[in-house]
Amino acid sequence: MRKFINYLFLFFFVGGAFSNVIAPSNAADIPSPKDKKPAEIGVIIGSTRPNRIGKQIAEWILNEVCNTPGLKFRLVDLVDFSLPLLNEPFPAAQSDNYTHEHTKKWSKEVQSYQGYVFIIPEYNSGYPASIKNAIDYLFKEWNGKAALIISYGFQGGKKSAEQFNQILTAVKLHPTQTMPALTLKKEMFDEKGQIKSPGQDFAQYMHGIKKAVQELRGLILG
Numbered sequence: 001m002r003k004f005i006n007y008l009f010l011f012f013f014v015g016g017a018f019s020n021v022i023a024p025s026n027a028a029d030i031p032s033p034k035d036k037k038p039a040e041i042g043v044i045i046g047s048t049r050p051n052r053i054g055k056q057i058a059e060w061i062l063n064e065v066c067n068t069p070g071l072k073f074r075l076v077d078l079v080d081f082s083l084p085l086l087n088e089p090f091p092a093a094q095s096d097n098y099t100h101e102h103t104k105k106w107s108k109e110v111q112s113y114q115g116y117v118f119i120i121p122e123y124n125s126g127y128p129a130s131i132k133n134a135i136d137y138l139f140k141e142w143n144g145k146a147a148l149i150i151s152y153g154f155q156g157g158k159k160s161a162e163q164f165n166q167i168l169t170a171v172k173l174h175p176t177q178t179m180p181a182l183t184l185k186k187e188m189f190d191e192k193g194q195i196k197s198p199g200q201d202f203a204q205y206m207h208g209i210k211k212a213v214q215e216l217r218g219l220i221l222g
């Protein structure tokens, strides 16, 4: 009997010691998925002209998708960066030792995101020069990250999106398969040239936009 008690003691003592090795004593040390910081996504407004509707569309989209788990969206307005036509002496792919303050500021902003939503209109069957210029300023800052293109125009902005997709792959961004394209209609506009009711007018596109956002999430979080 005494021998049996000794064995029992040994079993619990040694077992207890090993259980400490296998399972950490303090469960709070293990990072849970809930503790993970959400991925930062920049929603870049591609048009810069006064009276653009790009900002309205971007704000509406941001409001609709801001509760996507694991992603945190922030509006990025190119107007705030006042980028002149590219005036760095060396291509960004060659050197990121930038000369100008506006480039350093833009670089810092772009670096702070893990993914991007590009809101771009169609101008004369292509993307606006403003967004191409903003892309060309940088290189490494874009590399390997995820991107979603949402275009708009009276023809839906598809040509703009398709062309811009090629630009993104040149700077090694990974675009989503789904590229929502919003068709504008004359009657959507008020007398000031703004969309009267984006929520109502673009409601039919929300399913596609949310699907594309999930693809973006998948590209970033796996």
Ligand SMILES: Cc1cc2nc3c(=O)[nH]c(=O)nc-3n(C[C@H](O)[C@H](O)[C@H](O)COP(=O)(O)O)c2cc1C
Pocket: 047, 048, 049, 051, 052, 053, 054, 055, 121, 122, 123, 124, 125, 126, 152, 153, 154, 155, 156, 157, 184
């Ligand atoms: C210079 C210019 C060219 C345009 N060309 C096209 C076009 O080729 N296809 C199209 O669908 N819409 C075209 N549009 C209409 C724009 O898509 C529409 O005006 C839209 O509101 C522009 O976006 P923004 O307001 O954010 O600048 C053009 C607009 C501008 C200003």
